[in-house]
Amino acid sequence: MKLLPLPALFAAIASTCVTGVAVAEETEPAPSAAPTVESASSSAVHHGSVFADPLGFLLFGPTLGVEVGANRLSATLYGRWLNAGVLAKSMFLEGADSFAFSYGAGLRGRYFLRENLQGPHLGLGLEFVHSTVDNAPSLLSTKSSYLVPMFEGGYRLPLSSSFYLGGAAALGYAFQLSSSVENLPGGSDAGLYAVKDRSTFYGSASLEAGVYF
Numbered sequence: 001m002k003l004l005p006l007p008a009l010f011a012a013i014a015s016t017c018v019t020g021v022a023v024a025e026e027t028e029p030a031p032s033a034a035p036t037v038e039s040a041s042s043s044a045v046h047h048g049s050v051f052a053d054p055l056g057f058l059l060f061g062p063t064l065g066v067e068v069g070a071n072r073l074s075a076t077l078y079g080r081w082l083n084a085g086v087l088a089k090s091m092f093l094e095g096a097d098s099f100a101f102s103y104g105a106g107l108r109g110r111y112f113l114r115e116n117l118q119g120p121h122l123g124l125g126l127e128f129v130h131s132t133v134d135n136a137p138s139l140l141s142t143k144s145s146y147l148v149p150m151f152e153g154g155y156r157l158p159l160s161s162s163f164y165l166g167g168a169a170a171l172g173y174a175f176q177l178s179s180s181v182e183n184l185p186g187g188s189d190a191g192l193y194a195v196k197d198r199s200t201f202y203g204s205a206s207l208e209a210g211v212y213f
Contacts, residue, residue, distance in 0.1 A: 044161045044212070046117045048074065051166075051210030059204055060104065061085035067210075072112045080104040082131060092131055100132035100141065106148075112156070117212070118164065123152045125170065139187025142195070144179040148172050148202050156208075166208040174202045 047070055053063035062085075065078030082088050082102035093099065106127030113120040129146040154168025179195040 046070075046212040049117070049164070049210040049212045051208040053080075053206045053208050055205065055207035056080055057084055057086065059085055059087045061088055063206065065208075067117075069110075069117055071115055072117075074110045074112070074117055076108040076110070078106055078108070080106075082129065092133055095135075096137050097133050097135050100134050102129075102131040102133075104129040108152070110152075118156050118158050120155050121153070121168075123154075123168075125150045125152060125172075129174070134184060136184070138189065139184040140190055140193065141182045141184050142179065143182065144195075144198065145177040146174045146199075147177055148174045150202065154206070162212050164208075164210050164212065166210065167206065168208070169205045170203065172202045173199070175199050 048066065048068040050066050051064070053065075056062040061080040061082040063078050063080040065076050067074050067076040069075060080103065082092075082104055083099040088102075089099070092102075104127050106125055108123055108125035110121045110123035112118060113122075125148075127148045127150070129148060131142075131144050131146075133142045133144075135141070150170045150172025152168050152170035154166060156164055156166035158164045176197050176199045179198070181190045181193040181195060183190045
């Protein structure tokens with residue numbers, strides 16, 4: 001076996017090491033890029049809602065309604081039970097008066113300033129109200145009907161993709177369509193009473209707790 005001189009041996013070893021390092025650097029796999037995490041928190045698209053207005057117990061009666069719409073526009077059909085409203089009783093009843101079944105039913109359109117039926121909104125509505133007020137001592141019943149066009153504004157706060165709370169205030173005018181005084185069973189004095197036009201300005205508020213669909 002032929003022996004290399006020491007200088008040549010060192011040179012060969014150094015050349016081999018450098019070549020090995022270079023090959024290792026060339027073959028080492030490049031670090032993979034960190035995956036991009038995208039937010040998946042996009043809200044569900046709403047097509048309407050069902051709601052209840054418990055504030056009506058203090059005002060003109062609790063209300064139930066259904067709303068259909070998309071994006072920024074919606075239309076609502078609702079009904080209220082006038083008998084249970086504290087403010088309604090103070091406005092319609094005097095002395096020994098009491099409500100027989102009295103109700104309101106209305107249509108309302110809203111335009112939302114944000115998409116997906118949420119945020120600030122403006123709207124127009126039209127409600128039909130019918131009241132029946134009985135006076136047992138006099139054996140009389142007064143029946144009245146009103147048509148109430150109104151303008152409203154409010155705000156709807158989504159609590160999740162399914163639930164929301166909304167508040168609104170409305171101002172309008174209650175036009176009296178008809179009014180009559182009738183005898184209850186056993187009464188005979190209805191003809192002695194004249195009806196009054198009770199048309200008046202109307203203001204109210206609502207607090208809606210709703211579920212989107």
